[in-house]
Amino acid sequence: MASARCAHCGATLEPNTMYCLGCGQLILPGALREEADDGWSVPERPQRPAQAPAPAAPAAPEAKAWPDRVQLVFSTGQQVVIAGAAVIGRKPEQTAVNMGAQGIEVADDTRSMSRVHLFLELEAGELRAGDAGSSNGSAIERGGRRIPLAGTGERVAVLHGDVLWVGDVRVDVVPL
Incomplete structure (x- = not known):
């Protein structure tokens, strides 16, 4: 047929x-x-013109090494120098002592910050932050975008130029 x-x-x-x-x-x-x-x-179907490749994503900030000490500048006006591990919150002292870390008590009138809110580790040129299971969360602001931290305490690298958010309190990290 x-x-x-x-x-x-x-x-x-x-x-x-x-x-x-x-x-x-x-x-x-x-x-x-x-x-x-x-x-x-x-008749053959005309070929579609090749599409231009998608623009490349902006380059990630370069991870420069942190010095042995950094200064934390809080939006509350408080300034603290850290070297090593630190625990940030409204009443972090007991947890900090148990961890062998520096306790940083922040006066937070809005009470957006938990008693134990954020863990910081500055070691071997790397600064890492992790949320301590806080109720209002923590975030890293990078490139104008907030990246929430998991409430599991998992540490995330903080890069030069990043801003930390501890509840509603902004924390600028300044290398010394």
Whole structure:
């Protein structure tokens, strides 16, 4: 049996098909042409122009090493120098003592900060922050975008130029 062609576009039809795959027309029994070498050829579909590649994502900030000491400047006006591990909150002393870390008590009138809110570790040129399971959360602001920290205490690298958010309190990190 010879294959049939669509009467509308000339495309070769699959057996027992109801619609032409070339043009989408409904195939009626009288709308078929038998395959014959009559010089008819199916026009090729024009190729779509290649799309330009998507623009590259902005480069991530370069991770420069932190010095042995950094200064934390809180939006409350408080300034603290840390070297090593620190615990930040409204009443972090007992947790800090248990961890062998520096306790940083922040006066937070809005009470957006938990008693034990944020862990910081400054070691071997790397500064890492982790939320202590606080109720109002912590975040790192990088490039104008806030990245929330998981409440599991998992530490995330803090890069130069990042801003820490401890509840509603902004913390700028200044290398010394």
